[in-house]
Amino acid sequence: MDGMKRPEATVLPDSALIPSNCQISPAPNQFTHEVTRSQPFYASRGTPSGPPTGQFDAGAKVALLYYDGTDLCRVVDGAVVITRPYPPTELGHLLSSRSIGAWVGGRRSAFRYGATFMLYPARHAIKDFYNACWRAAPWPVKPTSKKKG
Numbered sequence: 001m002d003g004m005k006r007p008e009a010t011v012l013p014d015s016a017l018i019p020s021n022c023q024i025s026p027a028p029n030q031f032t033h034e035v036t037r038s039q040p041f042y043a044s045r046g047t048p049s050g051p052p053t054g055q056f057d058a059g060a061k062v063a064l065l066y067y068d069g070t071d072l073c074r075v076v077d078g079a080v081v082i083t084r085p086y087p088p089t090e091l092g093h094l095l096s097s098r099s100i101g102a103w104v105g106g107r108r109s110a111f112r113y114g115a116t117f118m119l120y121p122a123r124h125a126i127k128d129f130y131n132a133c134w135r136a137a138p139w140p141v142k143p144t145s146k147k148k149g
Contacts, residue, residue, distance in 0.1 A: 024076050028063035033075070035060040047072070088139040091130045094119065 040052030056062065056077065066074035086094070094100070099116045119126065 024065070028065075028076060030063065031061035031078070032064045033062050035062060041075075088133055088137070091133060094126050095123075095130060 035056045035058055037058050039056045041054055041056055042048035043053040060077055062075040062077050064073060064075055097119055099118050101116045
């Protein structure tokens with residue numbers, strides 16, 4: 001589209017998944033602090049173990065959720081994570097799809113917001129994920145009907 005610059009697509013690694021016990025719902029509606037220098041973060045509750053999950057860049061806006069005066073605190077940023085469980089038999093549809101849509105409020109409700117995400121930039125990662133799932137737990141494949149004529 002003329003006048004529009006599409007940002008470069010980034011496929012996040014599995015380590016970018018937020019553990020379900022660390023998800024915030026509902027999300028804060030305002031930020032309370034700004035990170036002044038680059039800081040590591042951990043997607044865990046309590047004392048973190050292992051390497052950081054990621055890093056906040058200087059200038060990142062966060063909402064302080066909990067602080068008890070120690071070296072650690074609990075914050076959340078403006079990241080959006082969309083999850084949807086896919087039955088293994090439907091993963092193949094992602095390989096042949098051009099895009100995937102997400103709606104807030106449901107596909108059939110009168111009031112909704114939505115977005116479409118192009119899958120082409122993530123095609124290799126989707127294929128690798130599909131193949132890894134297949135190797136771990138193969139699922140039955142429906143036979144295709146042969147076309148006549």
